[in-house]
Amino acid sequence: MTVSIARLSTEAGVSYLLKTTSHADVETRDLTGYYTAASNPPGQWLGAGLAGIGMNLHDTVTDAAAKALFERGEHPSTGASLGRTPNQASTVTGTNGQTVRRAAVAGFDLTFSVPKSVSVLWALSDAEYKDRVMAAHHAAMEATLAWLESSAIHTRAGHGGVAHVGVHGAIAAAFDHWESRSGDPQLHTHVVIANRAQRVSDGVWTTLDSRTLYKATVAASEHYNGLLYDQLGRDLGTEAEVRIPTSAVHNYSFELSGVDDALIREFSSRSRLIDIEADRLIHDWLETHGREPSNAVKLKLRQQATLSTRTAKNHDVIPLNTRTRQWRERAQAKGFDTEAVLAATINRSHTHPLNAADTDTAWIDSTAGLVKDLVARRRATWNRWNLIAEAERVCLEIRCATAADRIRLMDAIATSAEEQSVALNEFRYSIPITTAPDLAFNGRSVFDLASAHLFTDVSTLANEEAIMGAHTHDAGPHLEHTTVQDALQQFLTTRGEPLQEEQCRTAEAVLASGRRLDAVVGPAGTGKTTTMSAVRTLWEDCFGAGTVVGLAPAAASADVLGRELGLATNNVSKWLYESTGPGAAVRAGHYAEAAQRYQAACQSPRQDTQARKSLERLAQRMSALTATQTKWQFRPNQLVIIDEASMVSTYQLAALLDQATGAGAKILLVGDPAQLDSIDAGGVLGWLERSGCAQRLSTVWRFTHEWERTASLKLRTGDINVITEYTAHERISSGTYDAMVDDAYNRWDADIRTGKTSILIAPDNDTVAMLNERAQADRVGSGAVDAEATVDLSDGLHAGRGDTILARRNDRRLLDDTGDFIRNGTLITVSGSPNPDGSIAGIRQDNGARIVLGAGYLAESVELGYATTAHRSQGITVDTGHTLVSEGRLTRELFYVSMTRGKAGNHAYISEPDPRDHHGVDPSSLPDWREILSAILSIEGAEHTAHEAREEQRNQANSLSRLLAEHDYLAQIAASDDITRLLNTQSPALVAQMQASPSWGAMVAAWRRTAGTNRPEAERVLVDGLGPTAGARDVAAVVHSRLQPLQQHLAAASSLTMAPVSVPTDREDLRVLLDDVQQRITKRLSAVAVHAFANEEPWMGALRAQTGLKPSDEAWKSLVRDVAGFRDRWDIDNPALPLGAPPSATDWDHSDQRARLEARITAITTNTFAAKQAPGPTANIHSTAPVVGPSL
Structure with missing residues (x-):
């Protein structure tokens, strides 16, 4: 992504950017003065909101101005506060009991980085073309910022930020940098947007809506790319092209034509530094020993180079002219003519741009x-x-x-x-x-x-409806309950043990169900495979051998399913390809052609021997085609088990369901929606679980330690308190990236060497490659791997006899000696030296079969296989697991999968960002290991279905919490107009000062509540308070303090009502919107009451038991309506507590309303039970209970 975003704290301000820039000694944007300076250019002011602080576009950012704005929230020239003064950094206690230091948000650092080929072009260019490339970058960046200002940058107002209000543009400081921390050319600009802007409605300074800005970042990144290539094409005549990746694990890229991939790689990563240092060490060896080092020695030298390049880089800026010379020398050393590169890249386009x-x-x-x-x-x-x-x-x-x-x-x-x-x-x-x-x-x-x-899409909704509908369709194949119960009692697992009670119950529910689609959901280690083994055995006992079919999202997982359950399996994509997709279409075409020829031959008058043989050949062809097609069709009474179903897309599930329904078969989805999700639109398995439509396994059996069984379930749900448990059991380590790589590798290696099965999981492919290289080097050193005779792999590394390699692509033409094909994810031990044609022999680690891999497959689709990523680890069970964790790399689902692979132990190694390695980044914004883990556990990567999203949106849009917040926002505007008119008649000289006060909003709110209840008294307090306060520094704060006691007194004496009172206003646009909101509130109050009565919600039982009221009592009906409204107003979903948990003391409205309802319930309870004990007629609850609750 070429545009990234990070928060900027008031503690650090922009000092982390200012310290490496020239200061106010250069006032132009011309880069000439910086070619020889040991600093980056000074910052420049950007944004449409600069007029608010008296700055102009491209003015130089001075230290004083930057610190005033970003650290203190002040006007750079006048020192006036721009809205509320930022809160001082504070130490707060998190939900896990740990203390965290938090500072106010000063702004947002949007870093615009040009694509790598553009950086290379800029690095190799002379001064003129450097300026032109830089100018194109600036133009695209500023156009992107302007687009964000028009579409994403705004503020929020009202309770919970319910209203989105426009602002007069952004205020930003832009700082140009041109190299990475490793010294590679990386042209980028930090555009720091201040967390201050002026509302267009009243000019008040306020903070930005960061949520929308974050959501827009990916679109801004793609938009910037397009704008940049447009500008470069217009100004320099460049063209850009799609680069197809050489490896299946990488995505395509879009780079400048003329800049070679090899040149891009030379300037692309730390691995190039390692290459340079390794080349130097090899040269030194040659000089010392007088001979070329062996491959084993080269591997050792490369490991030495890896360690020696780990030290923190010197962040003193090297003059640009020196860097340019170094970059050109590096390019030339790799065989590139820099002038030829420039000539091949610039002035080559003849494309007419589009209007x-x-x-x-x-x-x-x-x-x-x-x-x-x-x-x-x-x-x-x-x-x-x-x-x-x-x-x-x-x-x-x-x-x-x-x-x-x-x-x-x-x-x-x-x-x-x-x-x-x-x-x-x-x-x-x-x-x-x-x-x-x-x-x-x-x-x-x-x-x-x-x-x-x-x-969403029509087809998505239709597919989801079809799947959910199949769960309610009960005419599918099934077994009789008594048959199932008897058979399950006799069933023994592969270990000779009976099923656990939960597993029995789940298997019975599936087998005896007539539903066309069932689902079994279970966390990692709950025995899903064991349960499915029983299901498969009993189903085939009833319907015959081969009536259970297995499918999985990947060929490797399908193979595992087949071996574990002993049934025929395939991957979902292959099945759909052959059953109804292109494979079936090709066969249908061949069949139609053969059938046409067959019919023509039958009608031909020629009936000799040759004609009969031709008919036979055509019949054979048609028979073979239909037989092959039949192989890819479901049959009546089949059970189709789809394992790891959360990874299967909604479209695929719907297509499989359609086939199964047509054939009279049954679909069984098995998996865990809290593990990996589909890469395409999905969420169905999670929907079935959340809807109560899935059978659940909940008892974890996998782990040796009892505490880890329950802790793993907390990981699954994102409970951050579980961090304390893993820490207490020494399962979490933290430190720098290099230290954690060392720690994870050494402990994994130690486990392997002691005979344990273990998995080493890395957060990204680069770390996987580094760990693989290290593991190989160690094994070369011990003699377990031969490094002298090797083959090239797709990850740029090499493999020899004894190495573990990983296949990364299904190839049904590559067969082992049992006739089985090679799958993506298959691990192979190289068993011999390379053959003359570049192929190697190996032994598969999953089935022990022998296989020969060709040179082409090795170079395109094979890597070293010692370490893996979290995505590839699902479905693996070992003795121990070791997981490296980096910021921003994992979701909750990925971390949960990684931390549940090991039976005896799972360890996490958290890489904390090192400020020395994050040049140009606010150090205080870098998280510690607890914050990294907390963020991971809070990020739910699994998608929800479109149906769920629609229901969630409807509930949110119509909830009382939102509607009342909207009404409050509108009422506040009306009250602001109202009190302004009154102030203009009483003290017009004070109006502007009071409106600029941070206390204005609180004062208006107090006025609204008091004036709405007793306006004469509110006016008296206001007028009396204005006189003595005229000389006060903050008159609005003083008036607010006078109105607040009256507000509390009037509120205590009034009855509580959820429905807001009518708010008078002379503004037509405001009146219309207020009326609309009030109508929606009335409808919602009625709807939540009707829903509560119709569904007999669980909290009603607790309330009835507490009050002793009968459903027919009018007091009961009134109380339920009020409590239902209260629960909707405050988003309460606790089924056991009618009024929910007590709110914080600072949430005054919530606390007040809850206290009144409590008092009402207490009064009703007292009167009800007193009436039951008293002689004579039943007491009239209505007449004795004080009316202190909402009147709805």
Whole structure:
């Protein structure tokens, strides 16, 4: 991603960027003065909001101005506070009991990094072309910032930030850097956006809505790429092209034509530093010993080079002219003529850039359809940011004439894609075009953020409905309950043990169910495979051998399933390819051709021997084709077990279900939605579990230690308190990246050497390669691996006899000596030296079969196989697991999978960012290991279905918590207008000062509550308070302090009501919106009460037991309506506590309403039980209970 985002704290400000820049001694953007300076250029001010702090575009950022704005939140020139003064850093106690130091957010560092080929072009260019490349980068960056200002940068207001309000642009400081920490060319700019902006509605300084900014970052990154290549094409005549990866594990890239991949790799990573140091050590060896070192010695020298390049880099900036000379020398040393590279890259394009007017509606709609389809394949739901990002990817090769043309084009495509999608939430409020900016944002109500609109696809909804519908269809094949119960009592596992009670219950529910689709969900280690073994045995006992079929998302996992259950298996993609996909289509075409020829031959008058033989051959061909097709079809009464079902997409599941239903077969989904999810649109298995439609296994059996069984379940649900348990049992280590790599490797290696099975899991492919290389070097040193005769692998490393290698691509033509094909994920031990043709022989570690791999397959699809990634570890069970963890690399699901592979122990090694290795990054923003783990556990990567998303959106949009927050925002505006009018009549000279006060909002809120209850008394307090406070520094704060006691007194004397009172206003746009919100609140209050009574919600039982009321009592009906409204208002979902847990003392409204309801319940309870004990007629509860609850 070429644009990344990070928070900036007020503690650090931008000092981490200022310390390596020139200061206010150079006032131009011309780079000439920096070619010889040992510093980066000074920062430049950017953004449409600069007028608010008296700055102009591209003014130089001085230390004093930057510190005033980013550290103290002050105007750089006047020192005036820009809104609320940032809170001082504080130490808070987290939910895991640990203390964390937190500072206020000063801004957001958006780092714009050019693609690597652009950095290489810039690095090798002379001064003129350096300036032009830099100018193109700046132009694209500023255009992207302007686009963010128009679409994403705004503020939020109201309770919970319910309203999205526009601002007068961003205020940003941009700092150019041009090298990575390892000294490679990496042209990038830190654009630090201040967390301060002026609302367009009233000019008040406020903070930004960071959530929207973060969500827009991927789209901004793709947008910047397109703008940059446009600008380079216009200014330098460059062209760009798609680069196809040489390895299956890497994604395609888009780079400048003329800049070779080998040259990009030379300047791309720390591995190049290792190469340089290794070359030096090898040269020294040659000089010392007078001969070329052996391959074994070379591996040792490379390990030495790896260790020696770990030291923190010197961050003193080397002058650009010196760096340029060094970069050119490196390129030339690799055989590249720098002038030839420049000539091949610049002034080569003859493409006419596209104007927005060059396209028509048909092209826009067609392209939008492609964009929507591509997004729909990967996601169950999406928003406008997803569509814009995908539109940029689809239009990657299209060059536009101007930035405005590109923006218009992408917006038009995204809008058309939205229109071709199915909306999951609505724009709830219609507003006229004349609506004031405090009620409107980007053409919509402030309550309806356009980019938060969610979409899905018709086919996605249909597929989800089909799957859920099959779960309620009860006409499928099944066994009789009595048969199942008897057979399960006799069943023994492979270990000769009976099933556990939970496993029996689950197997029985599946076998005796007539549903067309069932699901079994179980955390890691709960015995899903054991349970399925019983299911398979009993099903085939009833319906015959071969009536259970196994499918899995990958060929390797299908193979494991087949071996564990003893049945025929395949991967899902292969089955669909052959049953209804291209494989079936090819056979159908061949069959149709043969059938046509057969019919023609039958009708031919020629009936000699040759004609009869031709008919026979055609019949044989048709028979073979139909037989092959039959192999890929389900049959009546079959049970189709789909293992690791969470990794199967919704489209695939629906297609398989359709086939099974048509054949009279049954589908059984097995897996864990808390583990890896589908790479395409999915979420169905999780939906079935959350809907109570799946059988659940919950008892963990895998782990040796009892504590780890329960702890693993907490990991699964993201309970961060579990960190303490793993720490107490010494399962977590933390430190620098290099230290953790050492620690994880050494402990894994020690386990392997003592005969344990162990897995070493790394967070990324680069670390996997480094660990693989280290493991190989150690084994070469011990004589276990031969490094003298080797073959080339796809990861750039080599393998010899004794090495463990990993296949990364299915190839059904590569067969072992048992006739089984090679699968992605198969581990192989190299058993011999390379053959003359470059092939090698090996022994598969999964089945012990022998296999020969050709040179082409080795070079394209094989890596060393000592370490692995979390994705490839699912389904593996070993004695111990060792997992390396880095910030931002893992989701909860990946971490849970990684930490549940080992039976006897699972260890995590948390790599904490080293400030010395993060040049240009706010050190205080770097997390410690606890924060890294807490973030991982809080990130749920598993997708929810479109149906769930639609229901969630509807509930959120119509909940009382949201509607009352919206009403509160509108009422606050009306009250602000109201008190302003009154102040203008009483003390007009004080109005502007009071409105600028940070206490203005609190004062208005107090006024609204007091004036709404007793306006004469509120006016008296206000007028009396204004006189003596005229000389106060903050009159609004003083007035607020006078109104607050009255507010509390009036509230205590009034009855509580959920339905807000009518708010008077003379603004038509405000009145219309208030009326609309109030109508929605009334409907919602009625709806939650009806739902509570209709569903007899669990909390009602607890409330009835407490009060002793009968369902027919009017007091009961009234109380349930009030409590249901209260629960909806405060998002309470605790089924056991009618009023939920007590809120914090600072949540005054919540505490007050809860106290009143408690008092009412207590009064009802007292009167009810007193009436039962008293003689005579039953007491009238209504007449004796004080009315202190909501009147709904």
